[in-house]
Amino acid sequence: MPRAIISPSVLASDFGQLTAECTRMIKGGAEWLHMDVMDGHFVPNITMGAPVLACVSKGVPGIFMDCHMMVAQPEKWVNDIADAGGSLYCFHLEATSDPLALIAQIHARNMKAGVAISPDTPSTAISDPLGNAADMLLVMTVYPGRGGQKFLDRCVPKVSDLRKRFPTKDIEVDGGVGPKTIAPCADAGSNVIVAGTAIFGAENPEQVIATLKSTVDA
Ligand code: DX5
Ligand code: ZN
Numbered sequence: 001m002p003r004a005i006i007s008p009s010v011l012a013s014d015f016g017q018l019t020a021e022c023t024r025m026i027k028g029g030a031e032w033l034h035m036d037v038m039d040g041h042f043v044p045n046i047t048m049g050a051p052v053l054a055c056v057s058k059g060v061p062g063i064f065m066d067c068h069m070m071v072a073q074p075e076k077w078v079n080d081i082a083d084a085g086g087s088l089y090c091f092h093l094e095a096t097s098d099p100l101a102l103i104a105q106i107h108a109r110n111m112k113a114g115v116a117i118s119p120d121t122p123s124t125a126i127s128d129p130l131g132n133a134a135d136m137l138l139v140m141t142v143y144p145g146r147g148g149q150k151f152l153d154r155c156v157p158k159v160s161d162l163r164k165r166f167p168t169k170d171i172e173v174d175g176g177v178g179p180k181t182i183a184p185c186a187d188a189g190s191n192v193i194v195a196g197t198a199i200f201g202a203e204n205p206e207q208v209i210a211t212l213k214s215t216v217d218a
Contacts, residue, residue, distance in 0.1 A: 007034040013200050023060055042144075068138070072095055078109055094121060141175040141181075173185045177194060179198065179215075182211070
């Protein structure tokens with residue numbers, strides 16, 4: 001299984017201090033920063049888009065931005081996110097009719113490509129060619145749309161299935177993940193861990209990052 005990568009979700013951070021919050025997480029041991037882009041269509045909320053990401057990549061040189069695109073037309077934003085310094089472009093399988101073409105479009109802009117599935121989408125919706133073409137597979141453990149929701153453990157078997165079929169790929173879990181829920185995710189084979197509330201809400205985020213990492217790498 002690939003090594004543990006912790007990707008704090010900045011949705012739970014103070015947006016008024018976004019670059020400082022990202023820097024604080026990197027100093028605390030986070031490898032990636034998880035940027036939740038919501039468009040008010042694929043999900044009801046609106047969060048941030050390419051202009052904000054561009055400020056973050058300028059303010060935090062070398063940052064790896066793990067962009068979770070909760071948008072209705074993911075094809076539309078590839079160039080803007082690439083120009084803004086996005087490192088990984090993760091789209092929802094539910095939002096596109098031609099995921100392989102979209103992965104090619106993302107790779108053409110030198111970003112890694114991720115495929116996300118919402119709680120009601122089975123892991124079998126990710127075909128072998130699709131999983132092999134992607135760099136990362138994201139199993140949502142809450143319904144996309146907002147932070148601070150309860151972890152849905154019924155999504156965990158999808159991680160096991162994907163890990164079996166794609167042993168070398170990055171497999172990310174996102175939603176309600178923290179020290180209390182990391183164990184089943186790690187056992188199932190997830191190596192990229194998103195946590196918003198559990199990290200930003202902690203008195204000692206460094207310690208939470210270290211705990212998540214050591215549970216995955218154990
Ligand atoms: C939900 C987002 C998640 C969320 C995670 O739509 O994709 O990334 O911010 O936040 P927590 O860890 O608080 O559930
Ligand atoms: Zn997310």
